[in-house]
Amino acid sequence: DILVIDLKDCFFTIPLHEKDAKWFAFSVPSTNKAQPMQRYHWTVLPQGMKNSPTMCQIYVNWALQPVRKKWPQYLIYHYMDDILIAGEQLDQEKIIKELP
Numbered sequence: 001d002i003l004v005i006d007l008k009d010c011f012f013t014i015p016l017h018e019k020d021a022k023w024f025a026f027s028v029p030s031t032n033k034a035q036p037m038q039r040y041h042w043t044v045l046p047q048g049m050k051n052s053p054t055m056c057q058i059y060v061n062w063a064l065q066p067v068r069k070k071w072p073q074y075l076i077y078h079y080m081d082d083i084l085i086a087g088e089q090l091d092q093e094k095i096i097k098e099l100p
Contacts, residue, residue, distance in 0.1 A: 001090035003083075005099075007060070010081030011052055014045040014059050024049070056080055063100050070098060 007013070016024060025041040045052050045059075060078050067085070068076055074087035074095075085095060 001087065001092075003085040003090055003092045003095060005083040005085075005096075007081035007083070010056055010060070011045045011047050014056065016043055016045060018043075053080060066100075067095055067098050071095070 021041040027037045027039045029037050045055055074085050077084045
């Protein structure tokens with residue numbers, strides 16, 4: 001049996017620590033230059049940042065640890081937000097409920 005999971009908006013489900021907000025900040029000038037530049041920061045992992053894919057890999061790997069420990073007989077592969085779980089007599093509902 002095979003279970004394939006594609007996590008929706010994976011980057012946007014990973015929260016950033018508030019102390020790290022300054023590293024994920026950006027500024028936007030006003031369109032008519034009448035107002036000062038506005039500064040914003042991400043509260044979740046943004047797409048397009050150099051380390052976002054690596055952080056996503058680490059986070060998904062961490063989230064899969066309980067599944068790997070509970071069912072060591074299954075093959076579990078993941079790449080970014082795509083997860084493949086394969087094994088005989090795969091109980092898909094139990095595995096999905098185990099994921100955080």
